[in-house]
Amino acid sequence: MSGSVLIAGLGPGSEALVTPEVRDALAQATDVVGYIPYVARVAERPGLTLHASDNRVEIDRSRHALEMASEGKRVVVVSSGDPGVFAMAAAVFEAVEAGPDHWRNLDIRVLPGITAMLAAAARAGAPLGHDFCAINLSDNLKPWGLIEKRLRLAAEADFAMAFYNPRSKSRPEGFEKTLDILKDACGDDRPVIFARAVSTPEEEIKVVPLSRCTPEMADMRTMVIVGSSTTRIIPRDGAPIIYTPRSVAP
């Protein structure tokens, strides 16, 4: 029996955003590993073992998946969103690189999913319709100075910006500093989108001018998108449409 590790993106929450490829992988799996709330999205069935683990044990979880695949299991590692964007794929490959040589030649594949930034952008209009960047605001795994440098250069490049993990209870100050940097660096009062729990029953979308953004508008379930200098607001009944045009005048 030949084992495999499929690293699958479950999308932001709604089952309507799970690809058939991921659905099929889950139907064929012998073992599913992942963070507790993501494993909870996988239906139990005979022949499938669910292995839910806590946050911040990504490397242990990855090693476990690779060990089971070495024994011939068909393992699916579940991630929310897209596994390649601030999620499990990099963790699995870190474990592969540091692990025994035979892990490298396992059947390891990444199955893409709808990442939070694109689901959030879709709800607001098309704020990422032109050049943009994606930055993880958590400084758990990188120095804060690098985040600050990237924010300033992204503002200078006039990218729209999507922020993952903007704020948590253990890091309340990072997003406050981020807002201060952007207010200083952007030079205009562009729209900021706070998209919480997109595609779930708790979904909440707010659009706030940068000058009026405050840190507590975001938590760990919030995706924050900041428009570029060319981003437009179309007022209408209900929530406005936010989009970044395809053109930039010379």
Next chain:
Amino acid sequence: MSGSVLIAGLGPGSEALVTPEVRDALAQATDVVGYIPYVARVAERPGLTLHASDNRVEIDRSRHALEMASEGKRVVVVSSGDPGVFAMAAAVFEAVEAGPDHWRNLDIRVLPGITAMLAAAARAGAPLGHDFCAINLSDNLKPWGLIEKRLRLAAEADFAMAFYNPRSKSRPEGFEKTLDILKDACGDDRPVIFARAVSTPEEEIKVVPLSRCTPEMADMRTMVIVGSSTTRIIPRDGAPIIYTPRSVAP
């Protein structure tokens, strides 16, 4: 009868990457509009009218979709990949903003899809596993100077970079200039991924060190991803794994 415009992402090519949400929207549509090869992916059925149009008529196509929705039709505008990333969503909203007021209050929604950059990244490993940017290299709608500025700032920020529309017959020189800028600005020989026609039968993935990249390695069906300074290569039998670790050392 109340009309709607759903702007739907068909993903990069494989039907296994089309979300159930998009599949349902197509099943309910009275009219589908889009660029010829994307409309060709939609099955004909009684009650559905397909309106295929050529490239570079995005605003005309958008106006047509909005007019039909005003008449009560359930219109789906199809895009490849994700409609919010260098695709039809921004074009539709440009038409809305410039159009009659009543278009603003139509039921207009964006249905996200798997964008080419994430499908390409998944095939190579996880090159976008840390902070990254996405840049459209076409200068049809923006000045070349802005592209060059963004490339230099993105290199300085040490983002991994994903390039859409790297090269076409009418713009053969832009990607050559891009490679020259990156060779100058990156200061190391990082891996570059050329991912052509991802998830289709013509799929081809190549990994080339930046110093050995040449312009003709890309065409309009190619997604180009350039690693950051921390991007790793795991050699193995067959294609190597390319990934960007989650951590950056202080």
